[in-house]
Amino acid sequence: MLDEGADWLHVDIMDGHFVPNLTIGPPVVADLAKRVGPRDAFFDCHLSVSNPATLVPALAAAGASSVTFHIEVVSGTAAEELCKTIRSLGMRAAVACKPSTPCDEDGGVYELVDAGLVDMVLCLSVEPGFGGQKFNPAVCDKVSALRARYPDLDIQMDGGVNPSTAELCARAGANVLVAGSAVFGAANPAQVISQLRQSILNAS
Numbered sequence: 001m002l003d004e005g006a007d008w009l010h011v012d013i014m015d016g017h018f019v020p021n022l023t024i025g026p027p028v029v030a031d032l033a034k035r036v037g038p039r040d041a042f043f044d045c046h047l048s049v050s051n052p053a054t055l056v057p058a059l060a061a062a063g064a065s066s067v068t069f070h071i072e073v074v075s076g077t078a079a080e081e082l083c084k085t086i087r088s089l090g091m092r093a094a095v096a097c098k099p100s101t102p103c104d105e106d107g108g109v110y111e112l113v114d115a116g117l118v119d120m121v122l123c124l125s126v127e128p129g130f131g132g133q134k135f136n137p138a139v140c141d142k143v144s145a146l147r148a149r150y151p152d153l154d155i156q157m158d159g160g161v162n163p164s165t166a167e168l169c170a171r172a173g174a175n176v177l178v179a180g181s182a183v184f185g186a187a188n189p190a191q192v193i194s195q196l197r198q199s200i201l202n203a204s
C-alpha cells in the first residue's frame with residue numbers, strides 16, 4: 001500500500017472486549033515495521049480495546065508512530081495522562097469516538113484538544129469492530145463542528161470511506177481518511193488512494 005501511494009498505514013488493534021472482534025497486537029506491528037524496511041512508514045495504530053494503556057509501551061517498542069485510544073474507555077484525567085505517556089514515548093497521541101459519542105462531554109474530546117494533548121481526533125463513521133460496513137453520514141455533523149472549532153487539527157474519518165463517501169468527509173472538514181475495503185478490494189488501489197487524496201485537496 002505504501003507503493004500504491006498511501007501516506008500512512010492504519011493498524012486496527014481490537015481486543016474482543018471493547019469490540020466483538022479480535023485482530024492483532026504489537027508483535028505484528030513490529031513485524032510490519034521490519035517488513036517495510038528502512039523507509040519511513042507511519043504506523044497509525046487505532047486501539048479498539050478496553051485498556052489501551054497496557055499496550056502503549058509495547059507499541060512504542062514495535063515502531064508505532066501514533067496511538068489512538070477511544071474516549072469511551074479512557075476520559076478525564078486518565079485520558080490526559082495517557083496522552084502524555086504516548087507522547088513521552090515519541091508517538092503522536094489521538095483520541096477516537098464512536099458515531100454516537102459527542103465531543104463536548106465533561107472530560108471528553110474537546111477538553112483534550114483544548115489542553116493541547118492530542119494531535120488528531122478520529123471520528124468513526126461506523127461502529128468499531130469490523131471493516132466493510134456502511135458509512136454513517138450523520139457523523140459529518142460532528143466533524144463539521146470539530147473543524148469549525150479547530151481549523152488546524154488533524155481530523156480523521158474511518159469506516160466505510162470510499163471515493164464517493166470521501167467527498168462527504170472532505171466537505172465536512174476531515175483531512176485524514178482511512179479506507180480498508182475500498183482500497184484492499186480495489187483492482188487498482190493506487191487509483192483509489194489518489195481519488196481519496198484528491199477529495200481532500202479539492203475541499204481544502
Ligand SMILES: O=C(CO)[C@H](O)[C@H](O)COP(=O)(O)O
Pocket residue numbers: 010012046048126127128129130131132133158159160161178179180181182
Ligand atoms: O476501525 C475500523 C473498524 O473498527 C476500520 O479501520 C474500518 O472499518 C476500515 O475498514 P472499511 O474501510 O472497510 O470500513
Ligand SMILES: [Fe+2]
Pocket residue numbers: 010011012046158178
Ligand atoms: Fe480503524
